[in-house]
Amino acid sequence: MANYPKQVKIVEVGARDGLQNESAVSTADKVTLIDALANAGLKHIEAGAFVSPKWVPQMADSAEVIQGITRHPGIEISALTPNLKGAELALENQVDEFAIFTAASEAFTQKNINCSIEQSIERFRPVVELAQKNNIKVRGYVSCIAGCPYQGKVEPEQVLSVCKQLLALGCYEISLGDTIGVGTANQIENLLTLLLEHIPAQRLAVHFHDTYGQALANIHKALEMGISTIDSAVAGLGGCPYAKGASGNVATEDVIYLLQGLGISTEIDLERLAKAGWQICDALNKAPVSKVSLALKNTCQS
Secondary structure: OOOOOOEOEEEEOHHHHHHHHOOOOOHHHHHHHHHHHHHOOOOEEEEEEOOOOOOOHHHOOHHHHHHHOOOOOOOEEEEEOOOHHHHHHHHHOOOOEEEEEEEOOHHHHHHHHOOOHHHHHHHHHHHHHHHHHOOOEEEEEEEOOOOEOOOEOOOHHHHHHHHHHHHHHOOOEEEEEEOOOOOOHHHHHHHHHHHHOOOOHHHEEEEEEOOOOOHHHHHHHHHHOOOOEEEEEHHHOOEOOOOOOOEOEOEHHHHHHHHHHOOOEOOOOHHHHHHHHHHHHHHHOOOOOOHHHHHHHHHHHO
16 A cells, blocks of 8 residues: 555645636735635735736736735735735735746746746846745746646756756755646656655646646656655636636645545645636636546535
8 A cells, every 4th residue: 555645734825826827806806716725724815916916817817816815823815926016015914925937847937937047047036035025935846847838858857957956046845847748647656756855845846737738647657656745727717728628727626635545644625626626617617627626516416
């Protein structure tokens, strides 16, 4: 029998990574969503992004959203802070954790943020310095850990190199993102085998998109290997801009159902979580992507 972690930390990214790939919803809807997620028991919620509204208009109201939510003790609110200006705004809005992002693919980094991986990491230096001065934790995201829409295959050694650079910079945790959802369990096993030779499991998180329906299998493999932090988005919010019509992030409801079945504690109320998802999906005028959410909804309606 696999030696699963006894407890798993869920980082809920629906309000940021999810909604930035959906049609725009009101500030009030975002506040309602984040408050509902907190009431369902989620303790780590990515609430917004302090980025240029020209590039990501869906996140233009992040300050208003963070000001509008109910701040419960013990709940950490994080935001994406790609540069010093973004970090200063996040600090003004009393964000608990900064998130910075780069990729394991040079081609992806050039297309997305118009610089090399090395330059992207240099840009984060002042962000990390500001965070450290103010006792704020910094989380690093590495995109394209299993494949890139521009260069194709991404070597595990390249992922390791970027992770090491972010840890050396001062990140407490690295979230490994399969941005286009092409990874399979064997591939994830090979990658984690290499990473875990150099990085403790408690400093790694997994962030799998479900484009090819492999996210839960990949998460299960990561759990078997001792990873105990999982990023997910309520209702499977989000999309993959590189695979038209494809789903985005793995759904939090599906992850919680898997964890419950494995006897792993999350302290999250699945029914309340599903209801939070239904509410935001109504605002978006779409159905949840989560299989568990849809099953619960059908049970409630029958």
